[in-house]
Amino acid sequence: MVLEQWLESPYYQYFCGETFFQHDFPCHPTSLVKWRKRLGEEGCEWLLTQTIQAGLKLKVIKSASLKRVIVDTTVQEKNITFPTDAKLYNKARQQLTQVAKDLAITLRQTYDKACHELMPKIGRYGHAKQYKRMRKAIKQVKGFLGRVLRDLDRQVKRQGLTLTQKQEDTLNQAYRLLKQTRQSKNKLYSLHEPNVDCISKGKAHKRYEFGVKASIAVTAKESFIVGARSYPGNPYDGHTLKDQLQQVETLTGKKPETCFVDRGYKGSGVEDIKVLVTGQKRGVPKKEKRWMGRRNSVEPIIGHLKSDGKLRRCFLKGILGDAMNVILSACGQNLRKLLKWLYCAPYFGVFLRRLWLKIIFPTENSKNSMALLA
Structure with a gap:
């Protein structure tokens, strides 16, 4: 591409x-x-370290700013279709049919024509709120998958064929699909990305997101990204904080003194760094209270990572692809900020110089205006 x-x-x-x-x-x-x-992943972290060092050299961020960081999590969605039972059953059946064709196995029936007729009906039944018919059709597609799977497994064992790792994974995924229910844990949401998690962040417009949890750490003053990680398995936010702060220390070479987080990080268990949660009243000095107002500054950074960067949807495969995409998106955001600084800095310097000259050597118009003000 x-x-x-x-x-x-x-x-x-x-x-x-x-x-x-x-x-x-x-x-x-x-x-x-x-x-x-x-x-x-280590190479991507090295690239992120170089952007941080460049920011320090160009004085986009100050070394004192590394003492206070803001940490927040978001969801990096995976490039998969919205998972439904019918689509997963039909896709698994098609993959099993392809495995049988590769092994030169003749199945009793592939159910291609039957599924071709049933799949559009399932969507129409759901749209018409005819849920009883819809569930019946989904059950039929699931039955077709089970028949093809058992027939293929039977013939493989009878002929003593050796399957490749990819073919074994296809059969295991089909068995996993047949066993999982609505209340099952660690569900399979995609056949080509089995490590996808279903994450609910409480958004009104998007109740469920399918991907991986990503943690972003920025400086409290300049909102410069100093840490980015992915966490497969949808862990609790508080359990990711210690690991995220350790990454910040590794990348910057300085240990943060204060960390500002939202209420989702309660009970993080971090003791060596002062963690201030949004809404906390007790034990917060006046100076830190002013800094707590900057906690929300990480939200637009996440928005830029998704709109300007590649964090909105990950096209890289596997858990490693998720981790690399998060870090590379953070590198891109830092580079955009550095380029903007390099573009604006000369003009800003000229503006300050002219302003300083006007103050030191005021013109007649400025003298008259100052006299009027006096």
């Missing part, structure tokens, strides 16, 4: 140093994927 954009955009090519318009890819499309995997 990136190379396709590069191929059709002359601006991208000029930015990369090309003199003439190119009609071929500059590298193989898989090179970026291989480079990213070779980089790993």
Whole structure:
């Protein structure tokens, strides 16, 4: 996708140093994927460290600002379709049919035609609030999956065939789908991304989000990102705070003294760093009370990460892809802030210089205005 954009955009090519318009890819499309995997999570953290060091050198942030940080969590959604039982059953059945075809196994029946007719009906029944018919149709699709799975498993054992790891995972996922119920824990929401979690953040417009929990740490003064991590398994926010603060110390080289969090972090268990929760009254000095008003400044940063960066939806595969996408999104946000600072700093310096000259050497108009004010 990136190379396709590069191929059709002359601006991208000029930015990369090309003199003439190119009609071929500059590298193989898989090179970026291989480079990213070779980089790993530690390499992404090193990149984030470099953006922090650049911010300190350019004086975008001060070293004293690293003493106070704000931590909050959000959801990084995965690139999956909204999970429903019918879609999962039908997709698993199609994958089992493909496994049988790869193994040259002739199934008694694949139920392709029956599912092709039932799947649209399920959506129409739900739209018409005919839930009894809808549940009956879903039960039929589930039965088709069970029949295909048992038939395939039977013939594999009878013929003594050896399955690959991918084929075994397909069969195990089908068994897992058949066993899970509405009250089951650790449900399977996607066949190609089995580690996706269902997370509810209490949003009115989006009750459930399917992805991974991401933690973001920013400085309290400049809102510069100094830490970003992903937490698979949907842990409690308070249990992620200690790990997040440890990452901040590792990346910045300085241990934070005060951390501002919302009420979801109650009972975090962090003792060596002062944790101030929103709404806390007792034991809060006046100076820290003023800083507690900055707690909400992390929210627009998360919004920028999702709208301007790639945190809204993760297209990278697996748990490693989730972790890398969060950190790389944080790197991008810091780089955008640094570029904006470099762009605005010269103009800001000229403005201050002119203002200072007007104060030192006032003109006649300014003298008259000052006389009127006197």
